[in-house]
Amino acid sequence: MKIKICGLFREEDIAYVNKYKPDYIGFVFAASKRQVTKEKAYALKQLLDPDIQAVGVFVNASMTFISEIVQDHIIDLIQLHGQEDEQYIKELKEVVDVPIIKAMRVGKDEMKSYDVDYYLLDGVRPGSGQSFDWSQIQELEHPIFLAGGISEENIQEALKTNVYALDLSSGVEKQGVKNEALIKEVIRSVRNG
Numbered sequence: 028m029k030i031k032i033c034g035l036f037r038e039e040d041i042a043y044v045n046k047y048k049p050d051y052i053g054f055v056f057a058a059s060k061r062q063v064t065k066e067k068a069y070a071l072k073q074l075l076d077p078d079i080q081a082v083g084v085f086v087n088a089s090m091t092f093i094s095e096i097v098q099d100h101i102i103d104l105i106q107l108h109g110q111e112d113e114q115y116i117k118e119l120k121e122v123v124d125v126p127i128i129k130a131m132r133v134g135k136d137e138m139k140s141y142d143v144d145y146y147l148l149d150g151v152r153p154g155s156g157q158s159f160d161w162s163q164i165q166e167l168e169h170p171i172f173l174a175g176g177i178s179e180e181n182i183q184e185a186l187k188t189n190v191y192a193l194d195l196s197s198g199v200e201k202q203g204v205k206n207e208a209l210i211k212e213v214i215r216s217v218r219n220g
C-alpha cells in the first residue's frame with residue numbers, strides 16, 4: 028500500500044519526508060492552517076526528494092492558478108477537494124496533463140463517478156483528523172486514497188481496508204506541526220504491511 032503525508036509547509040517537514048520516503052506528499056493551496064503560497068511550495072519542492080510525488084490540494088480553485096503550479100513543476104498530481112463537478116474536471120483536463128485525484132467527503136458528498144485517475148475518501152471535515160466509518164468503503168472504478176483521522180493508533184485497521192493509499196495529516200502532527208517520530212512510525216507500519 029502507498030502512503031501520502033499531507034499538509035507540509037516547513038523545511039523541516041521536507042527533511043522528515045526525504046528521510047522516511049512516503050510515496051506522496053501534499054501541499055495545501057486552499058484556505059487552511061497548512062496553506063502554502065505558490066512561492067513557498069516552489070521553494071519546498073526544490074528541497075524534495077524527486078522520488079516523492081508532490082500532490083497539490085485545491086478547493087474550487089481557478090484553473091489558471093492550478094495550471095501555473097503544474098507548469099512550474101511544483102506538483103505532480105492535482106487533488107480536487109471542493110465541489111468541482113464533471114464540467115470543471117473536463118475543462119481542467121484540457122489545460123493540464125497530470126493525474127487528478129477527486130476527493131469526496133463520505134456522508135456529505137454524493138458518491139458520483141468522475142473522469143479522474145484516483146478518488147480520495149475523506150471525513151466530513153478535511154484536514155481535521157476526523158474519520159468516517161470505513162465499513163462504508165465500496166469498490167470504486169478508480170484506486171482509492173483513504174483519508175481522515177488516520178494515525179498510528181488506527182493504522183492497522185486502515186491497512187485492512189486494502190485501499191490504494193493512506194493519506195495522513197493531523198495524525199502525524201504534534202502541536203500543529205509535523206512530527207518526525209510519528210512520520211517515521213506510520214511509514215514503517217505501511218512498509219511492513
Ligand SMILES: O=C(O)c1ccccc1NCC(=O)[C@H](O)[C@H](O)COP(=O)(O)O
Binds near residue numbers: 154195
Ligand atoms: O489539510 C487541510 O488543512 C485541508 C484543508 C482543506 C482541504 C483539504 C485539506 N486536506 C486534504 C487532505 O488530503 C488531508 O490530508 C486529509 O483530509 C486528511 O487529513 P487528516 O484527517 O488531518 O489526517
